[in-house]
Amino acid sequence: MSEQYKSSTELERVPVIEPGHTFGTVTEKISAIVLTRPASNGWFLGFGIAFMLTMMLLFATGYLFLKGIGIWGDTTPIGWGFEIVNFVWWIGIGHAGTLISAILLLLRQSWRNSINRFAEAMTLFAVACAGIFPAIHVGRPWLAYWLFPIPNTMGVWPQFRSPLMWDVFAVSTYATISALFWFVGLIPDLATLRDRTENPTLRIVYGMLSFGWRGSARHWHRYETMYLLLAGLATPLVLSVHTVVSFDFAVGIVPGWHTTIFPPYFVAGAIYSGFAMVLMLAIPIRKIYGLEDFITERHLQNSAKVMLATGLIVAYGYGIEAFMGWYSGDRYDAFTLWNRLHGPYAVSYWALLICNIFVPQVLWIRKLRTSPIALFFVSGVVLVGMWLERFIIVVLSLHRDFLTSSWGMYYPTRWDWMTYIGTIGMFLAAMFLFLRILPAISIFEMRTLLPEAEVKE
Amino acid sequence: MKRDPIYGIMAEFDSAQALVDAAHATHQAGYKKIDAYSPFPIEGLAEEIGFHRNEVPLVVLIGGILGGLTGYLMQYWMAAVDYPLNIGGKPPHSWPAFIVITFEMTILFAGISAVFGMLALNGLPMPYHPVFNVERFSSASKDRFFLIVFSTDKKYDPIATRKFLEALNPRSLSEVPS
Numbered sequence: 001m002s003e004q005y006k007s008s009t010e011l012e013r014v015p016v017i018e019p020g021h022t023f024g025t026v027t028e029k030i031s032a033i034v035l036t037r038p039a040s041n042g043w044f045l046g047f048g049i050a051f052m053l054t055m056m057l058l059f060a061t062g063y064l065f066l067k068g069i070g071i072w073g074d075t076t077p078i079g080w081g082f083e084i085v086n087f088v089w090w091i092g093i094g095h096a097g098t099l100i101s102a103i104l105l106l107l108r109q110s111w112r113n114s115i116n117r118f119a120e121a122m123t124l125f126a127v128a129c130a131g132i133f134p135a136i137h138v139g140r141p142w143l144a145y146w147l148f149p150i151p152n153t154m155g156v157w158p159q160f161r162s163p164l165m166w167d168v169f170a171v172s173t174y175a176t177i178s179a180l181f182w183f184v185g186l187i188p189d190l191a192t193l194r195d196r197t198e199n200p201t202l203r204i205v206y207g208m209l210s211f212g213w214r215g216s217a218r219h220w221h222r223y224e225t226m227y228l229l230l231a232g233l234a235t236p237l238v239l240s241v242h243t244v245v246s247f248d249f250a251v252g253i254v255p256g257w258h259t260t261i262f263p264p265y266f267v268a269g270a271i272y273s274g275f276a277m278v279l280m281l282a283i284p285i286r287k288i289y290g291l292e293d294f295i296t297e298r299h300l301q302n303s304a305k306v307m308l309a310t311g312l313i314v315a316y317g318y319g320i321e322a323f324m325g326w327y328s329g330d331r332y333d334a335f336t337l338w339n340r341l342h343g344p345y346a347v348s349y350w351a352l353l354i355c356n357i358f359v360p361q362v363l364w365i366r367k368l369r370t371s372p373i374a375l376f377f378v379s380g381v382v383l384v385g386m387w388l389e390r391f392i393i394v395v396l397s398l399h400r401d402f403l404t405s406s407w408g409m410y411y412p413t414r415w416d417w418m419t420y421i422g423t424i425g426m427f428l429a430a431m432f433l434f435l436r437i438l439p440a441i442s443i444f445e446m447r448t449l450l451p452e453a454e455v456k457e
Numbered sequence: 458m459k460r461d462p463i464y465g466i467m468a469e470f471d472s473a474q475a476l477v478d479a480a481h482a483t484h485q486a487g488y489k490k491i492d493a494y495s496p497f498p499i500e501g502l503a504e505e506i507g508f509h510r511n512e513v514p515l516v517v518l519i520g521g522i523l524g525g526l527t528g529y530l531m532q533y534w535m536a537a538v539d540y541p542l543n544i545g546g547k548p549p550h551s552w553p554a555f556i557v558i559t560f561e562m563t564i565l566f567a568g569i570s571a572v573f574g575m576l577a578l579n580g581l582p583m584p585y586h587p588v589f590n591v592e593r594f595s596s597a598s599k600d601r602f603f604l605i606v607f608s609t610d611k612k613y614d615p616i617a618t619r620k621f622l623e624a625l626n627p628r629s630l631s632e633v634p635s
Contacts, residue, residue, distance in 0.1 A: 023496060023600035149535060157535035161547055166557040169528075173565040180572045188598070192496070195595035211582035214589070215597050217480075217493040218511075219579045221503035225513040226575035230568055233517075237564045244557060447497040455477045455499055 014301070016111045017449050018293035026294075026446045030439050031196050033289050039436060042288070047432040053425020060418040061136055069139055071415045078398045078410040083137040085390045086420050088245055089273070090130035090427075091171065092266075092386065094178070095238055096274020097123030101181060102234035105227075111302060113445035114294045118285065118434070119278050120182040125430040126277070127175045129423040134167075136419075163247035170244040177237055181230055187213050188223075188444040242270045249393060255332040256397035259324065265317030272310040272356075273386035275303050276379035281431065283372045285440065294441055297370050304369040307382065311360045314389075318357070332402060344409065345396050348388050355385025464587040464635035465607040466618055467594070468627035473499050476602035479625045480505040483604060486621060490610035494588070494603040516574030517567050524566025528559040587635045605633065 017026075064071060074081040097119040104112040135144045147168045149158055158165050190210035197203050213219070246266035249257040279300065286295040325337030340349040359381045368374040400407045434440065447453055470476045473495060480493045484507055491506050503509070536542070537549040547554075576582070588594055588605065597603050604627075606618050622630055 027496075027599045149531060156540055156542070159542070159544060160532045160536050160558060161544060161551050161554040163557075166561075169558045169561040173561045173568075176565060177568040180568060184572050184575075188497075192598040195598045207584055208582075211576065212584040212586060213581065213598075214586055214594075215494045215496060216579075217495065217499070217503045217506055218508050219581075220495070220498040221508055222511045222513050222575045222578050224498050225511055226517075226571045229514065229517050230571050233564050233568050233571070237561075237568075240557075240560060240564075247557075444497045453473055453497060453499075455473050455501065 014296055014298040016114065016296060016298055017446065018296065021293065021450060022452065023447050023450065026450065027192060027196070027443055029291075029293075030441050030443050030446070031193055033435070034193060034437065034439055035197050043432065043436070047429060050425045050429035050432055053422055054429050056418050057422025057426055060415050060422055061132075064136060064415065064419075065141060069137070071413060073410055073412040073416055075408060075410070077401065077406050077408050078395055080394050080398060081410055082412050082416040082420055083133040085387065085394050086423065087130050087133035088390045088394075089387050090126045090133075090423065091245060092242060092270035092273045093277045093383075094123040094126035094130065094174075094274065095242060095267070095270035096278050097121075097126075098178060098181075098234050098238040099271055099274065100278070101185070102231040102238065105231045106235060110449055111298055113449055114296075114441055115278065115282060115299055116445070117182075117185065117442040118281065118431075118440045120178065120185065121431065121434045121438075121440075122277060122281060123178045124175075124182055125427045125434075127171070127178060128430070129427050131171065131175065132423060163244065163251045166244045167248055170241045174237060174241045177230070177234055181234060184226070184230070185442060186438060187211060188215065189439045189442060191215070192443055193439065239267055242266045254397050254401055255330070256321075256336040256393065259321065261317055261320050261324075265314065268310045268313035268317070269386055269389060272307060272314055273383055275307045275310070276382040276386070279303050279307075279375050279379040280383070283376045285435065287372070289435075289440075291441065294446060300372060300375055301369050304363050304375055307379075308360060308363045311356060311382070315357045318353070335400070336397060339400055340392065340396055343396070343400065345392070345399075349392055349396070352385055352388040352392060355381045355388060359385075462635060463608045463615065464590075464633040465605045466615075466622055467588070467591055467603055467605045467631050467633050468622045468625060469593055469629040469631075470602040470604065471628055473602060475626075476604060477502055477505055479604050479627070482625060483606065483621070487612050488606050488610050488618075490607040490613075492605050492607070494594075494597045494605070496598050496600060496602075512578060513571065513575050516578070517571045520570025520574070521563050521567035525559055525563040527566065528562025529555055531562075532558060587633055590634050591631050593629060593631065601628075608635075
């Protein structure tokens with residue numbers, strides 16, 4: 001009876017990995033993308049465009065170093081323009097990778113095994129893009145090392161009571177731990193590539209990178225302990241990172257920033273945009289490289305559900321912000337709300353509500369949740385919406401605060417846009433290279449999902 | 458000391474189940490210096506070859522404590538001892554403001570200790586190892602499962618051990634030159 005019940009519910013669920021695969025076929029299929037499949041014209045075209053955009057980023061930052069940040073639209077009172085908007089946007093995107101690799105591991109969500117590797121790569125590249133912005137925003141970027149507690153001729157140390165310093169430590173810890181997590185997860189797969197490749201040079205390269213991994217039971221035992229502990233450490237870390245990012249705002253007294261809802265609402269927003277990016281990457285990758293067997297409808301649906309849930313938390317955050325604007329009785333808070341709805345940037349606020357709250361509600365419909373094209377479109381809308389959210393937080397609060405005499409307007413220049421679009425290019429260029437050089441899906445974790453991996457005592 | 462020209466005898470199996478059973482039988486038969494190789498972590502396999510605990514958690518704990526202490530003491534020394542600055546009338550030793558960086562440094566040190574501790578305890582990096590001398594061993598990272606009895610084991614005997622492993626019904630059997 002119970003057996004029957006089990007099989008009927010299993011039938012209804014789309015599998016994490018299509019039936020018929022063995023250890024060998026999983027290995028061959030994933031490693032072939034790296035080892036034997038020639039790079040297509042489409043790959044060269046995509047990488048070429050992304051690479052040119054990366055060059056544009058270099059050009060824009062080179063000119064910035066030459067001229068100073070006057071080439072940007074930042075003016076008093078809006079000292080934080082695109083640079084902080086983009087920084088928060090990129091950091092947020094990275095959060096989904098850690099959520100998938102660490103939190104879903106602790107929750108024993110084995111479906112994560114097909115998407116954790118490239119989601120972690122996405123985290124790494126997104127954090128790299130994010131890190132550029134504060135560094136070039138300091139005005140004299142050659143002195144950016146003052147952010148770290150490095151002895152200098154003045155004898156003075158960084159100001160540890162400032163959330164901006166906390167942010168430096170949070171983001172650099174996050175970047176380090178993400179890189180370690182990603183690399184250590186690759187070690188067994190690099191050993192697989194070492195044993196599969198027929199190119200003697202590549203065998204040495206992969207052999208060195210794999211540290212001579214041989215899959216000993218003792219090694220696996222320590223490896224699994226380490227992996228679990230690292231996941232346990234990365235979980236509070238990822239929650240702390242966007243919390244600390246929100247402190248950059250919430251500790252200040254500017255109306256629209258000084259609220260306690262910021263930390264949870266920032267974390268939810270980060271995961272929201274991160275899953276949108278995961279879907280925007282996963283949908284074309286599974287199609288182009290024929291990985292529909294490994295990244296199934298189930299993965300798309302689950303990601304869509306996470307997006308729907310975090311999107312509702314974000315909507316709740318907007319609701320509370322609006323409610324507090326009215327309920328607090330603080331005239332500056334009330335004005336901030338009015339300014340969002342009717343001020344000179346009202347279009348961006350209304351667009352935000354459409355992108356982040358209204359459009360994603362279509363994910364309640366099962367048919368759209370399982371349609372790759374619809375999901376791709378919704379994810380794009382969410383990414384735009386989350387960018388607008390940060391624009392509204394940064395620019396709308398700063399441009400009209402307490403005194404009308406210090407009001408102003410922010411107009412991004414072409415250099416702002418070139419830097420922003422340039423980081424998107426850099427992110428994509430890194431993703432294109434990653435797909436060709438390293439296994440985009442964790443091979444050894446996929447093996448554990450196969451029925452033949454189960455062992456009885 | 459002269460090194461034995463033979464590192465061990467290695468048996469190849471088709472499935473994870475066969476490897477676990479073979480490891481169990483070999484360990485039961487009194488062989489203690491054995492190892493098993495698989496393309497993915499198999500639950501309970503390490504226990505079958507007599508490996509029950511590892512020191513990774515201890516290394517991580519020490520790393521985490523050191524990280525937390527480093528984080529807090531660094532801030533205390535820099536902000537309250539070496540160069541106290543009066544910022545907005547806040548006390549130089551503003552401990553609540555130091556908690557965030559203390560937390561981040563705890564995670565940083567613990568995470569680094571986890572990865573490097575695991576590698577060090579495993580004796581990695583080690584690009585060369587005698588087991589790689591067996592040509593079929595390249596499948597250990599794909600779909601084959603291996604069991605080895607080291608020649609340093611007390612019960613090891615070139616003929617008797619070979620016979621014992623043969624009885625476990627392996628797919629192939631090879632001597633591993635050291």
